[in-house]
């Protein structure tokens with residue numbers, strides 16, 4: 001299980017649910033431990049002057065027919081009630097875990113048999129199972145523990161099975177398998193630790209239910225037997241005289257409810273901390289604004305204006321700001337490339353523009369406008385229509401971009417049904433037409449197919465086709481060609497270029513590959529550690545990169561002329577983590593031209609030529625070798 005920072009537990013305790021459940025649980029545990037030690041004698045002493053009496057100053061919840069104090073009996077019964085519930089839960093969790101994970105270590109036919117047995121058991125209501133097992137194991141405490149425990153087991157087995165199956169498909173398990181790790185070790189080392197958290201949460205909640213079931217069994221007379229007593233037995237005793245002394249039944253009933261609540265609410269609070277349920281956290285204060293890096297240029301007809309954009313996430317020691325004051329403008333029909341190494345903030349910038357940053361992430365900007373509308377100030381409902389028809393997003397992994405259970409045509413058609421009010425058949429006809437427009441052969445037949453029946457390149461085309469269902473003014477493509485081979489990559493870039501030429505659609509192409517970007521875009525934004533460090537055209541007189549980072553990126557680009565005998569060029573060092581940024585220029589550590597000033601003072605993005613901005617104290621304007629010294633790579637322009 002991953003270690004949680006102490007801060008998140010403390011924060012959970014400060015919430016009303018967390019605080020209340022923790023207090024209640026501490027009280028229940030304290031009573032279970034101390035109850036029999038402190039009040040055993042009082043619970044067993046007979047007051048012959050007060051037989052079967054109602055509440056009084058001496059006996060707060062009255063007495064039973066032998067004159068024993070009900071209040072103290074309820075307190076003393078806490079230990080047996082809680083211990084039995086916990087024992088039953090433990091039994092249920094352990095046997096459920098064994099049943100749930102056995103199929104992954106047993107030979108396949110036996111494993112299937114176990115799975116089928118679990119499926120059948122899950123189909124029965126747990127109360128029915130409790131009664132069934134009680135009959136089998138017989139009346140008494142032991143039988144009741146076994147009955148409640150085994151009745152809980154199937155739901156844990158199912159939970160463990162489902163979670164183990166989802167983990168078993170992950171890459172790290174495959175990697176361990178390839179390394180020859182055996183099945184049992186795989187289960188113990190790689191699968192169980194990753195399903196531990198949800199199991200603990202569910203076990204805590206199940207303890208509350210076990211307490212209730214146990215009290216139910218004792219109440220029916222098939223659980224704890226005299227002279228022992230738990231809350232269920234006290235409830236049973238109290239019910240006989242309920243018209244004389246209602247408190248005799250109410251007191252143990254209240255104890256069951258409060259202890260059940262303590263377990264259930266604690267489970268909820270733990271779930272909030274370990275993230276079993278996705279819950280928006282509300283950090284104490286908003287992230288502090290970072291120093292402005294540059295202003296966006298003003299254009300009246302701009303499709304997208306990003307001015308001083310910041311994306312922040314709450315971390316252990318405060319906010320981390322992976323995007324720090326990014327500013328740029330995109331005009332109609334313009335193709336802008338965003339490049340940079342992994343972690344430079346490219347994707348977050350694209351996601352912020354598409355309003356896809358989820359809480360607890362926070363997006364702020366002086367201006368973030370798409371098609372003249374503020375993306376931060378306009379109500380969600382108003383924006384949905386605009387973004388649905390005018391903004392298209394193409395992601396890196398085309399397989400996960402489509403819903404695998406729905407036909408491609410229907411998924412495309414949904415856009416027009418939702419945003420353009422087209423009928424089902426008209427929307428589908430448009431979907432087929434759009435698939436044709438992105439050059440998908442046999443579009444009508446293909447529209448009836450599922451995503452897995454498409455090749456990677458076709459899925460990316462279909463994704464662009466989905467964007468074209470509306471009338472996109474901007475396409476944001478985040479690493480759209482990374483998963484594709486070079487030929488398909490070229491086709492896709494050509495399709496983007498054609499779409500742009502035909503419809504005057506602007507394109508923001510995010511890539512780590514400066515060669516890909518320079519082939520498709522006329523302007524390149526180079527990002528490093530959450531900032532734009534250079535903004536330059538990809539061709540023309542101002543296309544000589546001046547930032548040492550851009551020059552280093554270009555130097556590491558391989559092309560047909562690269563000397564295969566020489567070692568592969570790399571940029572030494574690694575980019576800084578967003579929560580550990582140095583003072584001054586973030587690239588200084590890796591920069592051959594860095595001086596003392598670079599290490600103390602952060603450069604701002606400044607104009608060095610028309611349409612060329614650089615954030616560097618020592619820009620290098622010596623033209624690079626190659627055609628006109630510009631960023632034209634082996635692929636050439638499309």
Ligand SMILES: Nc1ncnc2c1ncn2[C@@H]1O[C@H](COP(=O)(O)OP(=O)(O)OP(=O)(O)O)[C@@H](O)[C@H]1O
Nearest residue numbers: 313322340341342343344345346347348349512578
């Ligand atoms: N939800 C998140 N919570 C905290 N930090 C995040 C979150 N998402 C991204 N980051 C951090 O923000 C930084 C920038 O991420 P981003 O995905 O924008 O990088 P990128 O330049 O697109 O890299 P890549 O090419 O690898 O996708 C990374 O250091 C990442 O760890």
